[in-house]
Amino acid sequence: MNTTIPIIDLVRQYHDIQGEIDAAIHQCLESGHFILGAGVAQFEQQLAAYCNIPHAVGVASGTDALLLALVALDIGNGDEVITTPFTFVASANTILHAGAKPVFVDIDPRTFNIDPNQIEAAITPHTKAIMPVHLYGQMANMSAICDIAQRYGLRVIEDSAQAIGASFAGQPVGSYGDAATLSFFPTKNLGAYGDGGAIITKDAALAKKVDLLRKHGASRKYYHEILGYNSRLDALQAHILGVKLQHLADWTAARRTVAERYNTLFANSVVTPPWVDERAYHVYHQYTICVPERRDELAAHLAKSGVQSMVYYPVPLPQQPLFASDTKVYPVTDQVCQSVLSLPCFPELTEGEQAKIAGLVLEFYR
Ligand SMILES: Cc1ncc(COP(=O)(O)O)c(C=O)c1O
Numbered sequence: 145m146n147t148t149i150p151i152i153d154l155v156r157q158y159h160d161i162q163g164e165i166d167a168a169i170h171q172c173l174e175s176g177h178f179i180l181g182a183g184v185a186q187f188e189q190q191l192a193a194y195c196n197i198p199h200a201v202g203v204a205s206g207t208d209a210l211l212l213a214l215v216a217l218d219i220g221n222g223d224e225v226i227t228t229p230f231t232f233v234a235s236a237n238t239i240l241h242a243g244a245k246p247v248f249v250d251i252d253p254r255t256f257n258i259d260p261n262q263i264e265a266a267i268t269p270h271t272k273a274i275m276p277v278h279l280y281g282q283m284a285n286m287s288a289i290c291d292i293a294q295r296y297g298l299r300v301i302e303d304s305a306q307a308i309g310a311s312f313a314g315q316p317v318g319s320y321g322d323a324a325t326l327s328f329f330p331t332k333n334l335g336a337y338g339d340g341g342a343i344i345t346k347d348a349a350l351a352k353k354v355d356l357l358r359k360h361g362a363s364r365k366y367y368h369e370i371l372g373y374n375s376r377l378d379a380l381q382a383h384i385l386g387v388k389l390q391h392l393a394d395w396t397a398a399r400r401t402v403a404e405r406y407n408t409l410f411a412n413s414v415v416t417p418p419w420v421d422e423r424a425y426h427v428y429h430q431y432t433i434c435v436p437e438r439r440d441e442l443a444a445h446l447a448k449s450g451v452q453s454m455v456y457y458p459v460p461l462p463q464q465p466l467f468a469s470d471t472k473v474y475p476v477t478d479q480v481c482q483s484v485l486s487l488p489c490f491p492e493l494t495e496g497e498q499a500k501i502a503g504l505v506l507e508f509y510r
Contacts, residue, residue, distance in 0.1 A: 148450035149488050149497050152331050156492045161391060168383040178379045180359070187382035188342070190389055191326075195308070197318040197344040199351035202377030203358050206305040206327025209341035210238040212375060213301050213323040214273070216343075216353040219244050223272035227303075228258040229461045230477045231277040235303045236461050244272065248462055250474040254419040256280065256432070256484070259476070260288035267292075273299035278307035278317060280456070280486075281333070281399075281429035282420060286312045286320040301325065305341075306429040308334050309396050313423045318344040323354075328377075328385055333399070333429050334392050336381040398491035399428040405495060406431055406487065409502035414509045430456060431489035436509075439485055445508045451501050454486045 158165060172183060184202050192200040203209050219225060220243040227235055229248040236246040249266050252259040256279050263274065274293055276284035286302070293300045304310070304317040305327035311317065318324035326332075328340030343354050353370075356363060361372030403426070407417045416434040420426050435442055443453045460477040462470040487501055 146450050147447075147452050149452065149493075149501065151452045151454050151486065151488050152490045153492060154330060154335070157490070160492065161387065164387045164390075165384060168387045169380065172380050172383040175379070180376050181379055183379040183386075184377050184382040187377075187386045187389070190386055191342060192344065194389055194392065195318055195344050196316050197324070198346055199348060200342050200344045201351050201354045201358065202382060203341045203343065203354070204375040204377065205339040206325060206329060206332075206341040207234040207238060208358075208373070208375040209325035209327070209343050210234060210275075210301065210303060211241050212354050212357045212373065213325055213343050214238060214242040214244070216350055216357060217273065217299050217301070217322060219272050219299065222270060224268060224270040225273045225275050226258075226263060226266050226271060227275040228277050228279075228477075229474045230256055230457065230480060231279060231303070231461065232305070232457065233461065233464065233466070234305075235275060235277050237466065239275070240466075245270075246461075246467070247271070248467075248470060248472070248474060250476045251480065252285075253476045253480065255282055255284070255421060255424075256480060257282065257284035258289070260285050260292065263289065263292050267296055267298075271296065271298060273301060275301045275303055276321075277303040277305075278310055280418070280432050281307050281310055281427040282418070282424050283307060283310050283312040283317060285421070286315070287423075290320050304344075305329075305332065307427060308332070309392060309425075310427045311425040312421075319346070322347060323350060328381065333396065333427055334385060334388055337384055338378075338381055340377050340381045340385065342377070395491040396427050399489060400426070402489050402491070402493050402498065403428045403431050405498050406433075406489075406502060409498065410505075413506055415505060428489055430486040432456065432484050432486045433505075434480070434483045435485060435505075436483070438508075439483055442505065442508050443485060446501070446504055449500075449504055451504060452488065455481075455484060456486050457481060
């Protein structure tokens with residue numbers, strides 16, 4: 145089957161900025177520096193400025209960003225970290241990799257983010273941190289989460305892989321927690337042409353520790369202070385990301401326009417468009433609808449007409465074999481996994497394409 149409208153079209157994006165990207169790649173190749181170095185340092189400064197957070201440290205992926213943030217905050221054996229069961233596996237498997245235990249708390253059915261009202265009941269003497277995930281580009285209720293964290297003396301790591309540029313109550317991603325993590329996976333709002341990630345933080349000492357951790361714990365070459373990792377952002381990706389960062393504000397605005405158009409097309413229909421908290425600035429990494437029934441048949445119906453859609457995520461994390469020891473129930477997550485569908489949402493999507501997509505969805509339920 146031919147996909148005429150993909151969930152995201154990275155080739156269209158490349159063609160729009162081909163001259164700038166090709167020049168940046170060429171510049172990196174001519175520099176002869178490919179691991180860390182001036183290109184990465186320059187991108188980190190630009191990224192920190194964009195995010196309005198003092199420090200940014202580039203690492204090999206969004207997954208590594210989470211792991212290094214956990215390790216840098218001394219979270220490990222015997223500790224528990226509260227997170228959401230409705231997210232990509234990396235949010236929780238990095239907690240396991242750090243040696244700690246993920247403790248899941250069900251989500252708010254409107255935002256799909258961790259429900260702050262259920263967090264306190266999950267806190268034990270072993271709880272060390274809360275890791276909210278800003279799913280689909282909308283931040284979790286960070287005012288409520290940070291209030292709990294403060295009362296119980298917990299760390300906060302914001303998994304912001306999907307939410308660069310988002311804010312809550314006027315404060316950006318990374319300004320609430322001890323650290324926030326970003327992913328530059330190619331399909332993310334700021335995507336590399338390969339893997340990449342970053343940690344942003346207000347805490348200079350934490351940034352310094354993450355810098356050590358990403359390069360085998362070495363403060364200078366071959367002098368190793370702590371047990372570290374090989375997790376560096378490569379210079380080629382930093383050059384590419386530096387170009388794309390210049391466009392990110394426009395792309396985010398375009399995503400928000402796409403979302404508004406969908407909202408209008410789906411108004412007064414069986415489809416539930418994304419609910420946005422009035423305090424949230426949503427960056428629409430995904431435009432995710434809830435449908436009343438036959439979600440998978442709808443996806444097949446769209447695919448038949450060349451429209452790609454995706455289910456983020458079909459299985460609650462506690463139901464994955466990896467987390468099988470967790471026998472608690474998460475009714476909201478269970479329900480939402482059956483009813484969500486993400487539609488194509490990217491800056492270059494045209495009004496005509498959106499009309500076609502919405503028309504196909506609505507005709508399916510007619
Ligand atoms: C919520 C969330 N956390 C973490 C990650 C991991 O990022 P990466 O794929 O860059 O390792 C992703 C990316 O898919 C994600 O969506």
